Amino acid sequence: MNRPLTSIMIALLLFTASASNSMASEPVSRCKEGDTICKQFETFIQAEQPEKVLAQYDPAKRFSSEALRYVGDAYLALASRDNVTPEQEEGYYRKALEIKHDIAYMGLYFLYAQKDNEKALGFLREYVKTKPVDTVPYVILGEAELNNKNYAASAAYLREGKRVAHAHSPRVDWMLFQASYLLKEYAVAGELFESAVTKGSFEKELKVLTTDPRFADIEKRPEFKKHEGLIKAAKNSR
Numbered sequence: 074m075n076r077p078l079t080s081i082m083i084a085l086l087l088f089t090a091s092a093s094n095s096m097a098s099e100p101v102s103r104c105k106e107g108d109t110i111c112k113q114f115e116t117f118i119q120a121e122q123p124e125k126v127l128a129q130y131d132p133a134k135r136f137s138s139e140a141l142r143y144v145g146d147a148y149l150a151l152a153s154r155d156n157v158t159p160e161q162e163e164g165y166y167r168k169a170l171e172i173k174h175d176i177a178y179m180g181l182y183f184l185y186a187q188k189d190n191e192k193a194l195g196f197l198r199e200y201v202k203t204k205p206v207d208t209v210p211y212v213i214l215g216e217a218e219l220n221n222k223n224y225a226a227s228a229a230y231l232r233e234g235k236r237v238a239h240a241h242s243p244r245v246d247w248m249l250f251q252a253s254y255l256l257k258e259y260a261v262a263g264e265l266f267e268s269a270v271t272k273g274s275f276e277k278e279l280k281v282l283t284t285d286p287r288f289a290d291i292e293k294r295p296e297f298k299k300h301e302g303l304i305k306a307a308k309n310s311r
Contacts, residue, residue: 103139110136114143123147132171145174152180159184175203179210190217201230208238212245219252228252243273255287263296270300276307283308 104111110129117125126147130136136144151157152165162184169177178200185193194217197210211234218227231249235241250265269275282288283304291297292304 103142105137105139108137108139111140111143114140114147118143118146118150121150123150127151141172142174145169145172145177148174149177149180175200175205176207178203179207182210182213201233206237208234208242208245211237212242212248215245215252216248219248222255224252224255228256228258241268241272243269243275247273247275247278251282251288254291259294259296263294266297266300270303279304279307280311284311 102112102115104115113129114126117123123146126143130144130147148165148169152162152169157165163181166177166180166184169180178196181196182193182200185196194214197214200210201214211230215227215230215234218224218230228249231245231252235245235249238245246265247269250262250269253259253265254262270279282291292301292308297304
């Protein structure tokens, strides 16, 4: 995998894993009072010294869940190094998974995405089983299932992504509109279509959609009457 891309992705994973510390003038410790080993690990991670965390980590010993999170962060940090091989990178992710640092599934996804997409998606399917508070895996899986014409699965993933995000994304609404339409859930599809086109720009996507025989009757459906002109304009501009 492209190493700069890997580094960017791992930086994002570490940011997510350490979200409780972000955007604060004074970092808030994740460690409980009296958990000295956790605080040591925290100091090492903040100093970008993941090797020192792992030097003190012994799988045979008991550590708090907070301390183990820093062990997981250490494995992710090492996986992002420019001098590691793909095999070493995967090994670090799998070590992180051994201690239930489940966000490492995202690292495995990005590692395999460019060479074995189905295997990469398999890691995301494992990740969502852990019910992460992270919309990204649900959206990626939703888009993949939509492209594979598995509309029910696509809709389920996208709806869960929206629920986890507690927010509206025009792009997610656009994909979910398509899945819902193809499931013949026209009322829901109409609402999602309106949400997408009023909050985002989908001129090119709509032009392509009007060439798709699966959506041949969309402008005639009452649920899309409000946007009939928009649909016709897209069809006429092809």
